[in-house]
Amino acid sequence: MVRDVWDLGDAYEAYVGRWSRRVAREFMAWLALPPGGRWLDAGCGTGALSAAAHDAGAGQVIGxxxxxxxxxxxxxxxxxxxxxxxxxxxxxxxxxxxGLALNFVPDPARAAAEFVRVTTPGGTVAAYVWDYAEGMQLMRRFWDAATEEDPGHGLDEGARFPLCHPQPLTDLWRDAGLAGTVVRPIEIPTVFADFADYWEPFLGGQGAAPAYLMSLPPERRDAIRDVLRGRLPTAPDGTIHLTARAWAIRGTVTA
Known part of the structure; x- marks a missing residue:
């Protein structure tokens, strides 16, 4: 059984970290919280959201x-x-x-309850997750190609993570007792310099799709690569223009 791998910061950065930083900045602008205060970045990863919180004026951010x-x-x-x-x-x-972590927690309801527990009354609890099923195109296109070559892999994040939709997120926040719950999409462009810029990060093994890819024998990896090379929307200058969408949610802790 292939498991998600999250350990090597540099490989993660090439795969999705460079895009997650842009989403983090949009997320913080949307929250528009007053400066100062003590923040927790739960599932901080390599620190994209922590950095965005600092830039937005958070007094202290603990990852x-x-x-x-x-x-x-x-x-x-x-x-x-x-x-x-x-x-x-x-x-x-x-x-x-x-940011981009809650769907990987085995018990999201327990995590949401913990977020509420450690937040002062009147404080904000907020998160965002990739729209794996439709809006995260770099992964969506990979899994569509992989499923043609290996229909029974069962690892597509779009199917594995039903939480990553507006209604399940809303239900999770409301069940945790949060008030004033709001959900919105955040979409950013993801422009790749060429096919290598798109493909090579999948060879780093960090994340669900790269871990799956690197578990395959070389000939099957090459088959997926060739399908993608023929299908990705490539401009005359070789660039590949895709988009990435996340669903963001916020709520307020009541007394």
Whole structure:
């Protein structure tokens, strides 16, 4: 059984980190929270959202992640922690945010309850996840090609993560007791310099699709590569223009 791999910061950056930073900036602009305060970035990864929070005026941002490799790749205050059992006291933070991580938590409801627990009354709890089923085109096109070559792989994130849609996210936030829940899409362009710029990050093994790809024998990897090369929308100058969409949600902790 192939498992998702999240440990090497540089490989993750080439695959999806460069795009997640842009989403993080859009997310922070949407939250528009007052400056200062103590924030938790739950599932901080290599630190894209933590950096965006700092740039937006957060007083202190603590990153928490179960991956020691990702923690080493970032900077600032960081703790090893599972979103389902955060190593923080009650009402320790003015805001909790989570970027592109919640769908990987085995029990999202427990994680959402923890986000609420560690946030002060009146504070904000917010998150965003990729729209794997439709809007995250670099992954969607990969899985469509992979499924043709290997119909029974069962690893497509669009099918694996039903949470990554507006209604399930809304239900999760409301069930956690959060008030004023709002969901919105965040879409950014993802422009690749050429086919190698698109394809080679999949060979880094970081994330669901790259881990699956690198589990295959070379001839099957090459077959998926060739399907993609023939299908991606390539401009005359060789660039490939796709888009990436995430679903963002926010809510307020009540007394």
């Amino acid at each position: 928490a992640d179960p991956s020691h490799g990702f923690l080493r790749a970032g900077s600032g205050p960081r703790i090893a922690g599972d979103a389902r059992a955060l190593p923080l006291r009650d009402a320790a933070c003015d805001a909790v945010v989570s």
